[in-house]
Amino acid sequence: MYGATVDEIEDAAYDDKLAEFEARIARGEKIEPGDWMPDEYRRQLIRMISQHAHSEVVGMLPEGTFITSAPTLRRKLILLAKVQDEGGHGQYLYHAAETLGATREEMLEALLSGKAKYASVFNYPALSWADMGAIGMLVDGAAILNQTMLARASYGPYSRAMIRICTEENFHQRQGEDIIITLAQGTEEQKAMAQDAINRWWWPSMMMFGPHDSDSKNSEILLRWGVKTRTNDQLRQQFVNQMVPKLHKLGLSVPDPDLHYDEESGNWIHGEIDWDEFWNVIKGNGPCNAERMAARRKAHEDGQWVREALEAYAARQEAQPA
Amino acid sequence: MTDTQWPRWLVFEQSSEKSHHTIAGSVHAPDAELALLNARDVFVRRPQVISLWLVRADRIYSKTAEEMANNPDWASDAEPGETETYLVFQKLGHRGKHTHAGEVTASSPPAAVSAALEALPGSGRQEPVVWWVVPDRLVYRSTEADIAEMFEIAHSKAPIRDQGFFLTKLKLRQGIDEYDEDDHE
Amino acid sequence: MNDTQKQALAAYLIALGDDELILGHRDSEWAGHAPILEEDIAFANLALDEIGHAVVWYELASDATGENPETHPNHLAYFRDVHDFRCVQMVELPKGDWAYTIVRQYLFDVAERIRLTALAQSNYPPLAEAAGKIKGEELYHLRHSAAWVKRLGLGTAESNIRMQHALNELWALAHQLFMPLPGENDLTPDDIVPVSANLLPEWEAVVRTAFAEADLTPPAANTSPSRDRSVHTPYLIDLVTEMQKVARLDPDATW
Numbered sequence: 001m002y003g004a005t006v007d008e009i010e011d012a013a014y015d016d017k018l019a020e021f022e023a024r025i026a027r028g029e030k031i032e033p034g035d036w037m038p039d040e041y042r043r044q045l046i047r048m049i050s051q052h053a054h055s056e057v058v059g060m061l062p063e064g065t066f067i068t069s070a071p072t073l074r075r076k077l078i079l080l081a082k083v084q085d086e087g088g089h090g091q092y093l094y095h096a097a098e099t100l101g102a103t104r105e106e107m108l109e110a111l112l113s114g115k116a117k118y119a120s121v122f123n124y125p126a127l128s129w130a131d132m133g134a135i136g137m138l139v140d141g142a143a144i145l146n147q148t149m150l151a152r153a154s155y156g157p158y159s160r161a162m163i164r165i166c167t168e169e170n171f172h173q174r175q176g177e178d179i180i181i182t183l184a185q186g187t188e189e190q191k192a193m194a195q196d197a198i199n200r201w202w203w204p205s206m207m208m209f210g211p212h213d214s215d216s217k218n219s220e221i222l223l224r225w226g227v228k229t230r231t232n233d234q235l236r237q238q239f240v241n242q243m244v245p246k247l248h249k250l251g252l253s254v255p256d257p258d259l260h261y262d263e264e265s266g267n268w269i270h271g272e273i274d275w276d277e278f279w280n281v282i283k284g285n286g287p288c289n290a291e292r293m294a295a296r297r298k299a300h301e302d303g304q305w306v307r308e309a310l311e312a313y314a315a316r317q318e319a320q321p322a
Numbered sequence: 323m324t325d326t327q328w329p330r331w332l333v334f335e336q337s338s339e340k341s342h343h344t345i346a347g348s349v350h351a352p353d354a355e356l357a358l359l360n361a362r363d364v365f366v367r368r369p370q371v372i373s374l375w376l377v378r379a380d381r382i383y384s385k386t387a388e389e390m391a392n393n394p395d396w397a398s399d400a401e402p403g404e405t406e407t408y409l410v411f412q413k414l415g416h417r418g419k420h421t422h423a424g425e426v427t428a429s430s431p432p433a434a435v436s437a438a439l440e441a442l443p444g445s446g447r448q449e450p451v452v453w454w455v456v457p458d459r460l461v462y463r464s465t466e467a468d469i470a471e472m473f474e475i476a477h478s479k480a481p482i483r484d485q486g487f488f489l490t491k492l493k494l495r496q497g498i499d500e501y502d503e504d505d506h507e
Numbered sequence: 508m509n510d511t512q513k514q515a516l517a518a519y520l521i522a523l524g525d526d527e528l529i530l531g532h533r534d535s536e537w538a539g540h541a542p543i544l545e546e547d548i549a550f551a552n553l554a555l556d557e558i559g560h561a562v563v564w565y566e567l568a569s570d571a572t573g574e575n576p577e578t579h580p581n582h583l584a585y586f587r588d589v590h591d592f593r594c595v596q597m598v599e600l601p602k603g604d605w606a607y608t609i610v611r612q613y614l615f616d617v618a619e620r621i622r623l624t625a626l627a628q629s630n631y632p633p634l635a636e637a638a639g640k641i642k643g644e645e646l647y648h649l650r651h652s653a654a655w656v657k658r659l660g661l662g663t664a665e666s667n668i669r670m671q672h673a674l675n676e677l678w679a680l681a682h683q684l685f686m687p688l689p690g691e692n693d694l695t696p697d698d699i700v701p702v703s704a705n706l707l708p709e710w711e712a713v714v715r716t717a718f719a720e721a722d723l724t725p726p727a728a729n730t731s732p733s734r735d736r737s738v739h740t741p742y743l744i745d746l747v748t749e750m751q752k753v754a755r756l757d758p759d760a761t762w
Contacts, residue, residue: 013565029416032452060539060547067554071754071762072581073551073562075488076535077555081482083538084367084551091364091544095330095347098379104327104350121373129753129762160419161347168368171483187760235676295540300325305669306605307326309662310393314328314352316661327543349545352658358547358649363552471650475643479555 025226029050030156033099041225044218045155046100050107053093058111058292060086063135071129078175079132085090085168092161099157102137112297114284121204123286130183130190136176138198138205141243144169145235147210152245154226168208175245191251198247199255206270209236215275237267244268261271329378331357334411334422335365336373343410345420351376354462362464362472368483371473375422376462383431387451400432408434410442413452420454431455455463456507508571508631512699515690516631517568521583521702522593522688522736524564528584530598530615531557532746533608535661542605549651551556551761556644563637570633585754589747593689593736599679599743606659607676613652614681617707617713619645625701634699653717660721667722674718675726686711 017036024031031037051080060083069194070076074305109114121139126132147169151162183194210232222228240259247254258271281289329351334343346365351357357376365371390396405427412423423442428434434455444450464472481487508516535554541547566582575580598615602608623645657659659666685707694700720727754762 029451030390031414032386034384034452035388036392057539057544057547064539066753067538068532068749069751069753071585071756072563073558073584075762077482077558077562079488080535080538080551080555080558081479084548085483085540087544087548087551088364088367091349091548092347094544098330098348099336104330107326108325130687148551148593155582156413156416160345164347168483185761187757190760265389297539299542302540303605304325305663305665306659307328309666310352310658311326311328311357313658313662317353350543353544355654356658359654362647363549367548367552383686421541470643471646475647478640478644479559483553 002141016255018203022225029154030152030159040221041155041227042100044222044225045158045227046097046102048218048222049093049097049100050110051117051119052069052106053090053097054111054116055122056086056090056093058296059318060090060116061292061295062122062124063132065126066129068131069129070132075132077131082136082172082175085172089165089168091207091269092164096155096157096161097280099154108300112293114293117282119208120278120281120286121201121208123281123288123292124200124204125288127132127200128193128197130179130193131201133176133179133183133194134197134201136172136178137176138176138201138243139208140169140172140176142205142208142239144173145239149228149230149235150227152229158227180249180252182255184252194250195252198252202255203273203277204240206236206273207281209233209239211275211278236270239272240268241266325396328352329380331376332379332382333357333361333365334375334377335371337370338372343373343411343422346374348379348493358462358464358472366473366476368476368480372469373473374464374468376459377456381456381460383435383455385435385453387449387453395399396445397432397436400430402429402433405429406459408438408455409458409461410434410438411454411456412438412442412444412450414448414450416451418448418451418493420452423450424459426455427447428455487493508697508699512606512693512697513571515693516634516699517572518593518690519688519694520568520634522563522690524568524580524583525592525594526598526615526684527532527557527564528561529592529594529743529746530612531555531561532601532750533598533602534612536602537608538645543715545602553648553651556648560644563641567633567637581754586758589739589744592739592743592747594739595680595683595736596733596738596740597677597683599740600680601742601747603673604668604669607673609652609655609659610673610677612648612671613656613717614677615684616645616649616652616715617717618681618684618696620649620710621706621709622701622703623711627632629700630698656717656723657721659678660718660723670721671723674723678725679728679731681731682707683728683733683736686731686734689736691735 018038021036021038063083067076067079070079073081082159094107097107098104107116126135144166147162147166151159151166153159153162180194183190204296213219213231213233219228219231223231242261244254256271260269262269280286329352329353330348330350332348333346335346349357349364350358351360351364354376361374361447365374387398408426408428408431410423410426411420413420423438426434426437426441435453438453438455472480531554534550536555537550538547538554541550547691562580565583566576569576569579586642597611601618620642623638623642627635627642629635629638656670661667685703687703691700695702715725
């Protein structure tokens with residue numbers, strides 16, 4: 001079942017409304033706030049969009065640790081601009097979720113209490129400068145495939161946020177590739193650094209596409225209602241096909257002994273993903289879950305007096321006669 | 323203690339003299355001046371803006387074409403208030419974005435939508451699918467002076483996000499670019 | 508300009524660049540840790556501007572002494588010994604709480620605006636031109652930090668106390684901005700740069716008015732603990748070590 005509530009089923013018009021809603025999606029129309037939508041559509045979107053927003057905001061942290069030690073002034077400016085963009089993308093996405101009636105207070109509360117999820121990939125540590133390259137190339141590379149698909153999502157505000165993000169995100173992957181290319185052409189130590197970073201970020205990036213289609217409980221409904229237009233496994237295959245030749249060209253290897261090219265399908269076939277690790281990190285046992293949440297909580301708590309002070313100031317200004 | 327993330331302000335951006343103000347997204351801010359500064363930092367990271375308008379999200383009155391079709395009496399409970407100027411934003415067609423379409427004079431938000439349906443019916447092929455109205459007095463606008471002080475300066479940072487700012491040796495870069503192009507076939 | 512003046516100008520510009528680079532470094536530490544998402548983005552913007560200005564000053568310093576403006580700025584940032592930095596102590600100190608960050612930024616932004624206005628009149632055209640360009644961004648910073656000073660000063664009892672506390676700590680330190688910069692005395696006779704001390708009255712007038720409007724009072728003591736920009740706090744050592752640690756893994760490598 002698609003999560004229709006009892007009230008809705010009792011509503012005689014519900015089936016008609018649902019049919020019309022699905023017909024609109026089939027016609028390629030965008031659903032806007034105010035339009036009729038099934039509760040489950042709203043619920044799934046809020047879950048998905050807020051998770052996406054949290055990922056952007058938590059995603060500022062691993063790269064943020066290297067802003068202060070980027071090895072050239074140019075790299076420092078580029079990385080700062082990138083981390084700033086991530087904050088901006090978080091903003092665009094919270095906005096899209098807010099149009100569905102979720103408040104940012106609620107969404108942050110869900111994040112900080114551990115109820116809401118964010119991309120598990122950010123629970124891995126950034127250990128060396130080469131990680132800035134690997135994150136940009138692999139993590140952003142994976143994200144772009146997902147975001148390009150979501151730019152066609154049936155919900156108008158989500159789709160618009162994604163279109164804006166996609167036009168900005170290319171720069172992110174570019175700067176990552178640029179770092180990896182530079183290191184891959186550098187000294188032996190730099191090459192080793194790049195390879196080490198690729199080794200550590202490859203599998204977490206592969207996991208970003210989510211569980212296999214057969215294990216993805218939300219996929220069917222999201223596809224049916226035009227939120228997603230491609231499955232997790234389809235996107236993952238596209239990622240592998242894109243990345244493997246690039247890495248090989250750079251003289252870097254992919255840490256997957258089972259990886260091979262399949263002439264018939266033209267696909268690079270990857271080995272099995274360690275799903276135990278995947279679920280374990282999702283459950284909060286990744287190497288950096290606690291650290292990331294502690295950082296967000298501290299920022300939130302330390303900022304409380306600031307937010308209150310400005311609210312108090314604004315309230316007093318409004319109360320004063322002009 | 324309960325958290326506050328401050329009220330939400332919708333941000334409308336104008337990219338050139340020829341274009342109209344279009345929805346960009348929203349920012350949270352305690353007041354209009356900080357909303358303008360925040361909107362600048364969020365939405366003018368890449369220079370494409372000559373003017374920003376800010377409106378508290380809860381001051382916008384919204385009707386979609388679908389809502390009005392499903393409930394023909396939608397305007398019946400409007401309580402007339404002060405007659406004033408309303409700004410009208412329309413989303414034209416399903417691919418469109420909410421864009422400033424003009425002004426109407428009305429005594430309530432629903433009346434403003436009704437007036438806009440008459441006065442600003444859209445352009446044949448592109449039917450409005452969403453209507454937003456807001457009293458003109460509730461719109462906070464960047465000024466002429468802000469163009470130099472807030473928007474034009476963003477140009478100096480544009481190169482940071484440009485490919486030219488990267489370093490990598492051309493040959494390998496080209497190799498990868500060619501690969502990317504094949505990929506997009 | 509004669510050779511002495513060229514050297515003097517380079518020293519002066521490097522000091523200005525160091526102020527911007529180190530303050531930009533502190534600003535960048537807020538990215539991901541600010542009180543609200545909007546300010547994560549705003550402070551990344553500030554950091555981008557400040558570090559961008561450091562690059563402009565370093566490039567100009569390189570030009571003055573015939574160094575390569577492509578590579579020399581990186582050398583200045585990454586391969587100078589910490590004791591060769593010439594920033595004021597105020598910008599070295601840890602970022603502190605949000606009130607401390609805002610007060611420091613505001614005190615710096617006003618001083619910067621006044622100095623840039625003077626530098627835009629420099630007899631050395633490349634300097635005048637660069638100052639004119641940077642000034643636009645500094646005006647925007649000032650608008651942001653001034654808005655925050657007012658709101659936090661008048662917000663709640665707690666925010667007012669925190670702001671007052673930050674002002675007490677920073678007020679005397681800020682006066683170091685008006686001590687002569689390295690090279691300054693060789694440059695002022697030809698109106699290449701202003702006499703720093705002459706900028707102080709306007710700065711005082713502006714910031715005192717703003718603090719008064721925000722219900723904040725600068726403390727009586729206004730003598731900078733250090734006149735000399737070669738004397739640093741221990742915090743600078745940590746900051747510079749952090750900043751240089753990747754670049755120094757292999758100084759000959761391309762990053």
